[in-house]
Amino acid sequence: MASSVETAIRAFIVENFLFGDESYKLTGETSLIDNDLIDSTGILELVTFLEERFSIRIADADIVPANLDSIARIDAFVNAKLGESAAA
Amino acid sequence: MCGIAGYCGQGVDPEEAEALLHRMTGAIAHRGPDDAGIHVGKNAGLGHRRLSVVGIADGHQPMASVDGGLCISFNGEIFNHIELRKALAAKGHVFKTTSDTEVILHLYQEIGADCVTQLNGDFAFALWDAPRRRMMLARDRMGVRPLFHSWHQGTFYFASEVKALLTVPGITAEIDPIALDQIFTLWAPIAPRTMFKGIAELPPAHLMLVEGGQTTIRPYWKLEFPDRGDLGTTRPQEDIAAELRDLLEDATRIRLRADVPVGSYLSGELDSSLISALAAPLVPAGLRTFSVTFDGAEYDEGPFQRMMAEHLGTRHSAVACHADDIAESFPQVVRHMERPVLRTAPAPLYLLANLVREQGFKVVLTGEGADEIFAGYDLFREARLRRFCARQPTSSIRPTLFRKLYPYLPGLAQQTPAYLAAFFDVEPEALGDPLYSHHPRMRNTAAAKMFFSAELRETLGAYDAAEELAAGLPEAFSRWDPLHQAQYIETSFLLPGYILSSQGDRVAMASGVEGRFPFLDHRLVEFAARIPPNMKLNGLREKHILKKAAKDLVPASIIARDKQPYRAPESQSFLGSQAPSYVSECLSPAAIRQAGLFNAPLVEKLVQKGQRRPMAGFRDNAAFVGILSTQLWVDSFARKPASGHLKQTAA
Structure with a gap:
């Protein structure tokens, strides 16, 4: 069962990088870079979306493929961030 | 600088030849607003629109040799024509004009088709050698001047621009989907391919001989x-x-x-x-x-x-x-x-x-x-x-x-x-x-192919434009x-x-x-x-x-x-409140579906994305401009293609 975070991330990617193409096989592990779904401007769009949607701050050093290159990675990253702010 | 057009072969009725040449050159009149001329020979014709730059008074074209055996329609400039003229005069050639065009005629008489190796210039020309019944086409080394050609019912036609060829009865504009794929990977079709199926470009630094219904094309540089x-x-x-x-x-x-x-x-x-x-x-x-x-x-x-x-x-x-x-x-x-x-x-x-x-x-x-x-x-x-x-x-x-x-x-x-x-x-x-050097550009460009329609994708199959470029x-x-x-x-x-x-x-x-x-x-x-x-x-x-x-x-x-x-x-030029009405017409789901080349719902989302905020990314902008210009191309040249046309035209 997808979390609400994951659902929101998926919806953003489908709308902005796939232009609503629901037929695209976008799994949690699909690499956004290797499949040319995202370019350098797209990363910034993604970061802006995550900051606004989840009220988190993403440090420059966190903008790396290890955190943001698939829905699963973004989901884990955002949840960790939300956990940090809840704990703070 | 000018526009040229013409044909060779038996498919043109002598009674129709003048009208045909006028039509062909009329389509490219913008290239040569100063003068116009045609020459009709036996089973060959040349047309010309002139922008007078060198030899203004005596450079009328098509230009024939003194004996009438050769006739040329020439677009461009030969920058070393003065030196070539001197050398030819020293060999006894007598010139009747001051134009660079005549220099090519004499040089051809002297050394034949290889005369192009002596030319320093930007040119595209057609030279009819009546005694040999041979048409020669040539294009400059770097590809400054354009030249297109097509065979239709056994007759060979050529022109500076495709629009002149489209005035020939029976030659029609049909999209070549492979060319579109090449543009959406490499920014341009790989010569000799053009966007028009059945119409080819003479590649730069090549010459072409059309003789006895056969063509030979070879590089000279x-x-x-x-x-x-x-x-x-x-x-x-x-x-x-x-x-x-x-x-x-x-x-x-x-x-x-x-x-x-x-x-x-x-x-x-x-x-x-x-x-x-x-x-x-x-x-x-x-x-x-x-x-x-x-x-x-x-x-x-x-x-x-x-x-x-x-x-x-x-x-x-x-x-x-x-x-x-x-x-x-x-x-x-x-x-x-x-x-x-x-x-x-x-x-x-x-x-x-x-x-x-x-x-x-x-x-x-x-x-x-x-x-x-x-x-x-x-x-x-x-x-x-x-x-x-x-x-x-x-x-x-x-x-x-x-x-x-x-x-x-x-x-x-x-x-x-x-x-x-x-x-x-x-x-x-x-x-x-x-192609290592070009990977990021090709990759960023090809990302815009995500907007191709399912029909176009099916037609293209596993075709890979980069592979074709590398193979050549x-x-x-x-x-x-x-x-x-x-x-x-x-x-x-x-x-x-x-x-x-x-x-x-x-x-x-x-x-x-x-x-x-x-x-x-x-x-x-x-x-x-x-x-x-x-x-x-x-x-x-x-x-x-x-x-x-x-x-x-x-x-x-x-x-x-x-x-x-x-x-x-880029795209922001077309998305403001003042944008001309053709933009929304060309990109409307109905127009996109009718052309059949792109995925209408995805294009709609792309347009909406650009309307919300200016597009910053290369892929989005390239896709937008590429789709709009393709739709305009279809509108200009290949209006109302029949349903299923892509399958019929697959290369």
Whole structure:
């Protein structure tokens, strides 16, 4: 069962990088870079979306493929961030 | 500079021949507003529209030899016609005109089809050899002047532009889907392929003989580089820079030969500044310069243009290009280019040529070509940097240099090394790929294919444009230095396929303006190819040797400025509240479905995304401009294709 975070991330990617193409096989592990779904401007769009949607701050050093290159990675990253702010 | 058209074969009724030739040349009247002529022979015809530049009073075309055996229709200029004429006269040839056209006739009589090897110029011509019943077509080395041809029912037709061929009964505009795929990968079709199925382009530096219903096509010149490690020369840099300057000066001098005044484009960059500086002292009446300016500092180079014009004391005129000018002119621009494009950059050049014409000029020098032959493009620096990173793929420092490479791309400034390395494909495994230098560009461009319709995808199947490009590379390519490999691809492919056509001949000739390109003088091209790679791209400093050669001619502030690639506002030109109505009509789901090339719901989302906020990314902008220009192309040339047309036309 997808979390609400994951659902929101998926919806953003489908709308902005796939232009609503629901037929695209976008799994949690699909690499956004290797499949040319995202370019350098797209990363910034993604970061802006995550900051606004989840009220988190993403440090420059966190903008790396290890955190943001698939829905699963973004989901884990955002949840960790939300956990940090809840704990703070 | 002119437009040519004609045919050979038995398919044209002699009674219809004149009307056909008038129709064909009428379609390209913009190329030659000063004069028109036709010649009808037995089973062959030539037509001509003339822009009078050399031999104004006696250069009427088509032009026949004294004995009437040869007849030529010629578009272009032979810059060394004076030297050739002298040499031919010494051999006893008697000239009846002062035009460069007649020189080709005599040279052909002297040495036959190989006469093209003697020509220094920008040309496309057709020469009918009546005694041999042979039509010869030829095109200049770099691909400045266009030439298209097609067979229809056993008869061979040719013309400067496709629109002239489309006036031939039975020749119709049908899209070649492979060409569209090539444009959406490489920015241009791979010659001889064109956007029009069944209509081919004669590749640059090739000649074609049509005889007895058979054609032979062969290259008469090739761009070649020394093997990797062969420095070619041990001469000091200063010597090479001096020779470069002498050659460029001569290339500029012979390109000022004309019976009408010659002006110069001034972009504010080193290349056109240098050409203008070399030309200025050779124009006693004072050099006229022309440029285009933009509203935003992101694109505008006006201050540098004015600085250079003041430095040289030229009388300068600029046309201001606003976003709505791009949108207003774009349908006309597509009609002239006859192919879709992924950028709007041709539109401002169309407006610039219009300004030149309004100011009473029909010939201009430009700085085009320097970035290819002296390694000025960012792509060359990017490729070198990618190789540097690939040698140490775990380095987190090396990829940060990419930010320096593209200071004008805001998206890159904030990226971490890990993302930079991913975007620029620095994987060491790819180093051996012949197209390594072009990977990021091809990849970013091809991402726009996500908007292709299911029908188009099915038609294309597993076709790979990059594979076709790689398969056509010369055998020696693998032995060249990586910089030379990248230069070869740019010079022999993108230069003729996009820069000299969509941004060059087609938009200038729309206003009857002829561009002349001193950097593309083949003597200079050959000389530059032999200059060691590090003298061209010194570390990451582009055009190093050219800057040395320019140092007493161009102000230091222009030589030292960061390179600003020529760009124009892209999708935002078409998405404001003032956008012309054709934009929404062309991109409407109904129009997209009717053309059948793109996925209508996805295109709708793309348009909405651009309406919400200006598109910043390359992929989105390239897709938008590519889709719009393709729709305009369909509208102009291939209206209302039948359902399922793609399957029928699959190559």
